[in-house]
Amino acid sequence: MDLYAKRAFLIDTENAFKISSHIATLESQGHRVVKLNIGEPDFNIPEVVKEEIKKQLDDHNTHYCDPKGLLTLREAISQQIYKTRKLSVSPEQIVVFPGAKPGIGFSEQVYCDPGDEVIYPSPSFPIFESFIRYLGAKPVPAHLSEENDFKLTAEALSALITPKTKMIFLNSPSNPTGNVANQFELETIAKVILNQCHPNVRVYSDEIYERIIFDQQSHYSIASFPGMEKRTIISSGFSKSYAWTGGRIGYAIFPSIEEANVVKNLNINYFSCISPYNQEAAKVALTHPDAERSVVNMVQTFQTRRDFVYEKLREIPNLRCIKPKGTFYIFPNIQQICENLGIMAAFQGLDPIAQSLTSPTSLFQLFALYHHHVAILDRRSFGKVGSENQHYFRIAFTANEAMLAEGISRLSHAFHDTLGFQKFMREQQSLVSSK
Numbered sequence: 001m002d003l004y005a006k007r008a009f010l011i012d013t014e015n016a017f018k019i020s021s022h023i024a025t026l027e028s029q030g031h032r033v034v035k036l037n038i039g040e041p042d043f044n045i046p047e048v049v050k051e052e053i054k055k056q057l058d059d060h061n062t063h064y065c066d067p068k069g070l071l072t073l074r075e076a077i078s079q080q081i082y083k084t085r086k087l088s089v090s091p092e093q094i095v096v097f098p099g100a101k102p103g104i105g106f107s108e109q110v111y112c113d114p115g116d117e118v119i120y121p122s123p124s125f126p127i128f129e130s131f132i133r134y135l136g137a138k139p140v141p142a143h144l145s146e147e148n149d150f151k152l153t154a155e156a157l158s159a160l161i162t163p164k165t166k167m168i169f170l171n172s173p174s175n176p177t178g179n180v181a182n183q184f185e186l187e188t189i190a191k192v193i194l195n196q197c198h199p200n201v202r203v204y205s206d207e208i209y210e211r212i213i214f215d216q217q218s219h220y221s222i223a224s225f226p227g228m229e230k231r232t233i234i235s236s237g238f239s240k241s242y243a244w245t246g247g248r249i250g251y252a253i254f255p256s257i258e259e260a261n262v263v264k265n266l267n268i269n270y271f272s273c274i275s276p277y278n279q280e281a282a283k284v285a286l287t288h289p290d291a292e293r294s295v296v297n298m299v300q301t302f303q304t305r306r307d308f309v310y311e312k313l314r315e316i317p318n319l320r321c322i323k324p325k326g327t328f329y330i331f332p333n334i335q336q337i338c339e340n341l342g343i344m345a346a347f348q349g350l351d352p353i354a355q356s357l358t359s360p361t362s363l364f365q366l367f368a369l370y371h372h373h374v375a376i377l378d379r380r381s382f383g384k385v386g387s388e389n390q391h392y393f394r395i396a397f398t399a400n401e402a403m404l405a406e407g408i409s410r411l412s413h414a415f416h417d418t419l420g421f422q423k424f425m426r427e428q429q430s431l432v433s434s435k
């Protein structure tokens with residue numbers, strides 16, 4: 001009798017968290033690691049939000065509450081959606097989750113049967129892909145190309161839609177590329193969906209980075225285009241905009257109250273409800289002008305860092321990268337560097353099983369971490385299906401400029417450290433073939 005169900009090994013993971021155990025090992029050995037791996041703003045939550053959490057705790061607001069989310073918070077979200085997207089949604093269409101993450105898997109569970117196809121951008125947030133096989137559905141990655149600024153085009157999407165398509169994931173501003181879709185691009189994507197998809201196909205528009213956009217550009221939601229509101233789930237949350245990753249509050253707006261209620265039942269089954277003291281504070285985050293000022297200041301800082309990191313990376317020979325328009329990520333191409341360092345040859349020399357568990361940039365990621373003590377994330381961390389021969393990694397500029405300069409300097413040394421890489425391959429075989 002097997003200990004585990006087969007399904008337990010069909011779900012994937014998020015390496016931004018998984019790599020933490022490697023970092024902890026190095027830190028326990030006394031190394032100082034420059035951590036540019038996790039998508040977590042290095043800011044404090046706005047003061048008014050913190051004060052509200054404390055006040056709520058003093059008022060003993062610590063009990064079970066509505067599994068859909070506090071009505072006061074859902075009303076504030078509904079007003080915010082009207083202000084930002086000109087959509088009138090009932091608070092009853094909104095479900096609050098512990099972060100923006102659970103809405104992804106819950107929606108896939110609620111809408112997809114085995115055999116259904118799920119289209120998602122690749123590279124993108126790994127959880128879109130992670131759940132698909134777990135549910136017996138079929139992953140259909142829409143590969144984004146650097147030549148096209150990592151944009152999802154209407155033509156590429158159109159070619160992937162079949163009668164079996166059940167869900168389509170979109171993510172703008174995009175993790176890990178920093179691309180931001182403009183109004184025209186979303187409009188053409190909307191037309192394709194309206195023309196080619198059955199009305200029951202759902203678009204999951206992950207808009208968690210909606211506030212982190214540079215150069216005075218605006219955020220657009222596909223839900224705002226005529227006909228799309230009834231097909232789109234809008235997802236967002238408080239982790240990124242308010243630097244509140246530990247608060248675990250996110251939400252999704254469903255096309256109908258009925259759909260929201262079906263998802264609410266998953267909340268009841270999994271965690272019952274979200275801490276009410278945090279939800280009251282999330283309402284303050286959405287509505288208080290001081291919280292808004294904190295967001296604006298943080299985004300300004302991210303834009304300054306974006307410019308700094310982009311210029312520094314451009315000085316590195318053989319590295320190419322696109323200037324992000326939003327988020328706090330940059331996604332350079334290091335194909336030539338991998339060739340020069342002997343990584344491609346080392347990868348080719350691995351046995352087929354080891355090759356299937358890694359990639360040239362995965363080897364570089366481990367080498368950079370273990371030999372140069374800088375943590376970044378490889379291409380495979382953002383969707384594995386069909387990611388072969390794509391040689392990118394993600395830097396999160398969620399650290400101050402001094403730390404970013406140190407991290408990039410360490411990466412530059414790693415890019416030239418041929419002997420170090422050979423030593424790494426000789427001595428750390430167990431790491432190379434670990435999943």
Ligand SMILES: Cc1ncc(COP(=O)(O)O)c(C=O)c1O
Pocket residue numbers: 039098099100101102125171175206208237238239240245249250
């Ligand atoms: C695109 C995207 N969606 C969702 C999430 C999850 O956010 P949360 O921490 O609120 O669950 C992330 C986090 O990195 C993300 O990048």
